[in-house]
Amino acid sequence: MAENTTKSLSHPFLMLLILIAHAAMMLLVLLTFGLKAEVLRLACFVLAFDFIGSIVLQIVHREACTVDSVLLLVIGMSTIYQSCFGELEFALRHYLFGIGAFLICQLSYLLVRNPYRAEKLKPLWYILFFGLVGAIFFLTGERGIWIDLGFITIQPSEFVKPVFVLIAASSIRTQLHKRELFGLHFVPDNLMLIFCTAVIAGLQWWCRDLGSLPTFVAVAGCGLLLRFRYLREKMSVRLIIFLGACAVAAAIAAWTLAPAYVQERLHSDIWSDMSGTGYQQVKALTAIAEGGWFGKGAGNGSLVHVAASRTDIVFATISEEWGLFTALMTVILVLFLPAAILTVPPRSYYHSGLALGVAAVFMVQMTLNIFGSCNLIPFTGVTIPFISQGGSSMLSSGILAGFLKAAQAPVLTSPCAERRG
Amino acid sequence: MDLTELFSQYPYLREGITAIVVIFVDICALTILIAAGRERRTGDRRWAKEGRGLMLMCGNEVYPLGAAELLIGRHPSADIHFYDDEISRFHALLTLQNGKWQIEDAGASNGVIVNGTRITKPHTLKRNDVIRIGKRELTVVKGSGKVVS
C-alpha cells in the first residue's frame, strides 16, 4: 500500500514540476518581450499541452513515466525556443508536430510493448523498409530526399530510422535459429540486417545525402554487437583486433572513396571560405561566441536569418539566444530519454536491442548536428531529436521514444489472452 | 514598469534569471530521473505479476526469472549457467508469454527432461514441475512476499 501511494504521488508531482519549469521559461520570455498577446498565446499553448498531456497519461497508464515526462518537458522547451528565434512568433507547426510526436509515441508503445509480437511482425518491418526505400528511390525527384505532396513535404528517410531500429533488434530465440547452406552456418536474421544496411548505404550514396548514413551504420553496428554479446560473454582479444581492423579499413576506404563533395567538406577550412561552403558554420560559431554562457536573450539572435537555423544549426541558434549553458543542458535533457533504460532495465532481448538502437540514433544524430555545426566534424544536415524543426524528424523521434517506453514497461499478456485466462 | 529598461539598467539581471531558470529546468529533469529510479520498483512488481511470481530453485539456490527470454546452458553468456560437462552450451530456453512460462530444447545433446519426460516441443511450466538438465534438477517454485531485486 505504501508503495502505491508513492507511485500515485510522484506522477502528478512530476507533471507539476514540468509545468513550473515551462512557466519559469515563459517568465523569462515575458521579461524579455514584455506582456504581449503572442507571449500569452505561447504560454497558454505550452502550459495547456503540459496539463492535458499529464491528465491523458494519468488516465491511460501511469507506468514508464520517465520517457513521457522527459518528452513533455523537451517538447514544451523546444516549442518555446522555436517560437522565440529572431522574434516572437508562436511556432504553431512545431507545436502541432510536437503533440503529434507525443501521440505517436503512445501508439508505437502500444505496437511494440509486446516484444514477441513486435518481432513476429518483422516481415512487416522488412516490407515497410523496402517500401520506404522504394519511395525514396522512385518518388523523390532529382535524387533528393524529399517527397513533395504539394501541401506537405515528407522526408521518408526519417521514417526509415525507426523501421531500421526494429530490424536491427533481435531476440535470443532468433539467434539460436541457425540455417546451414553449403556447409556454412548462419542466422538468417543477421544476414537480413547486413543486407538492409548495404541497401540503405547504397541508397544514401545514390541520393548524395551521406548525412544520415552514420546513423544507420551506428544502429546496425549496435545491433550486431549486441548479437555478439548475446552468445559471447567476453570478446576475445583477436575478435576485438579483427573488428577494430575492419572498422579502420572501412573508415580509410570511406575516406578515400568518398565522392568529391564529401572530400571537399572533409578538407575545407571554413574560415578561408566564409561566404561559401563555410557560411553556416562561420555564422553558427560566431553566434555561439556572441551568445556566451547566458545568451543575448530570447528573440535577440541574428542567426535566424541564416539557412537551416531552426534545424541543422539549431544548437547554435539556441546558444546565441539562451546561452551555451542552456543549449548544453537542453542536449543533456534529450539524453535522459535513452538513459531511462539504465534505471529500469528491459526484460527481453528484443527490447534491449530496440533501446540500444534508439540510443544510437539519438546520440549519433546529436553528435553529427552539434559537432558538425561547430566545425569539429564535417557539417551534415541532420536534426536534433525533438529540438530541431521538421515534422518528419519530430514524428520519427516520437516513434523511437515509444520504443524506449516499451523497453521500460513491456506487456507480455495480450488483452484477449488475459480475458481467456 | 518597462522591463527592457530595467534590463538595460542592470546588465547582469537577465543573465542571472536565465541561469536560475535553466538550473531549475535541470533540477526538474533530475527529479524525473530520481522518479525513474522509483519506477523501477513499480516495474519489478509489474514483472512479478507478468511472470506469475515463478522462480527456479536448484538445491537452496534461487534462480529468478527476470526476463521474457532466458537461456540455460554451460556457455558463460547464458542467463542461468552451470559448469557441468553434461549440459550443452545452449541447453534450454525459457520464455514467458501470456503469463505462461514455457521451456524448450535449445539444441541440447542430452535433452531437457521435465517431470521425467524428455520434451520435444515447448512445455508449459507449472508450479512444482521438476526440470532435469544434465545432473541438475530445477524446481519451479512460486515466490511470495515483498519483491526483491
Place this chain on the structure above:
Amino acid sequence: MAAKTQQKPQEPMNPQLDVTAPRSMRRAGHGTTLLIIAFLAALIYLAYVLVTQSPDYIAKAGAATYGKVYDRHGDVLFDGSKPLSSYPAGQFADVGNLIGDTSGQMSNTLIAKHRSELANYSFLYGGGNQNVSLHTTLDHKATRAVYDALGSMDGTVVAYNWKSGDLLVCMSKPCVDIALGYDKIEEMPKGSLLCKAFSPTVPGSTQKVSTLLAAYQYCGIDATNGMIFDCKGSWVNASGQKINCHNRSGHGTQTLQQGFENSCNPFFAQLVQSEKLPLTAIIEGYTKMGYRVNGAEQPGFSLDGIQIPPASTTLTADTDFNTQWGCIGQGETLVTPYQLMLFQGAVASGTGKAVLPYLLSARTDVDGTVTSLGAVRYTDEMFTPESAKAVQEVMIKNAENHYYVSLPDFNCGVKSGTAQVNEDGREYENSLLAGFCLDESCPVAFCIVIEDHVKSHITSAQLAKVLLHALSDT
C-alpha cells in the same frame, strides 16, 4: 502446505520473490552508458573548444572590436577602439609594419599573430568591453628618433636589451602609416608593408664577425690573433680569381686586429683559403650560429609569433671565389638584421648564448587582469664563451680606434659593413653597422642598415649615436 513440505523437505517454505533481471538484460544498458559517456566527454570538449576559441571566431568573422597596443612607456602604437585619425599625424608612421593592424593587409605583424588576444571579447562578458590591451617592450620615442634621423633615406634599425631580451627599437623604412589606410596601396613605396629587420639582406663586412668567430673556435684564440696576412690592394686566390680590396693601394702586412679594423677583404679571403682554417670548420661554426649552409635545415626564429627566416649561405670549396666572398659578406650570404643583432647580443654577453628578444610584455584581459608575458629565454650556444670574449675585445678596439668621434660616450663594440645589392636590376650599396654597448645604463645590441648610403646625409655610425642616446635617455 504441510503436504508439500513432506514431499520436498529440502524446499524452504516461502522463498522470497525475486525478479532481478539477468545480466544479459543489462548489456544494452552498458552500450547506452558507453555512448552517453562518450557523448558527454565530447560535449565537454566542445564547450572547452568553444570557450577558448571564441575570441578567435569573433576576430575571424570580423565581428570584434579591438583594444590598444602600448609601447613600454604607455604610448599608443595601435588603437582598435577609436579611429586612428584621431591621433596626431604620424603617430603610427614608424611602427606600422611591425605592430600592424586588424585590416588583414599584413600577415607577419604583431597584431596579425595576436589578433584574437587583442579582441575586446570574452565568452563570459561578451563584447563591448574596452579593457583589452597588449603591452610591448618597444621604445616608441627611440624608434621615432631613429626614424626621424633617417630622414628621406630608407633602412632598418633593430636594437634590444641583450640582458633582459626587451626589443626596444625595430624600425623599417619605408613604413606604412596605418592611420592613413590602404586606399593608395599602389602608390606606397615597395617594402612599406614589411619590416626589413626580419628580411634577409646582404650582410657586407658585418659577416666578418661570423667568420672570425669560426676561426677563433677552430684555431684557438691565440693562434688566430697571431695570424698575419698581406694586402696589396687585391689578391689572387688558388683558383686564379682576383679578390679586390676597397683600399686599392693595399693595407700591407696586417695582424688580425688590423685586418678586422681595416675590414680588409684579401685578409679574410686568405684566412678562408688558409690551411689553418679548413672550410669544414667554417661550415660547422656557421651552422652553430644558425646559418643554413648549402641548404641544410635551420629552424629560423619566432618573435612572439612573427616569423623570421634563418641566415643562409653557400660554401663549396675554400679556394672558390664565391665561397671566399660568402665569408666576407657578399656572395650568396644573406642574413636578417634581426639575426645580426642576435649575434651581437651573444658577443656582448660574453657567453656565446644570446637572450632571445621578445616584444609582448603583458596583456590586459577583458576583466582587467594583467597577465605578464615574455620571460628571459636563451638561444643555444652559438659559439664558445672564449671566442665571444675575444671578438668582443676586437670589436671594442675597433670602436675605440675608428668610431670614437661618433660614439664617444659609450663603451661600444662595432663592425661596419658595406653591402653591394643588386635588386630588380638596380645596383646600390647599403651601409651596415652591427654592434653592442656594454654600459650599465644602456645594455643594447643593435644592427643598422642604411639603404643606398651613398646618397645619405647620415652615416650608420651617426645613426647609432642617435639610437644609443635615445635609449640611454629613457
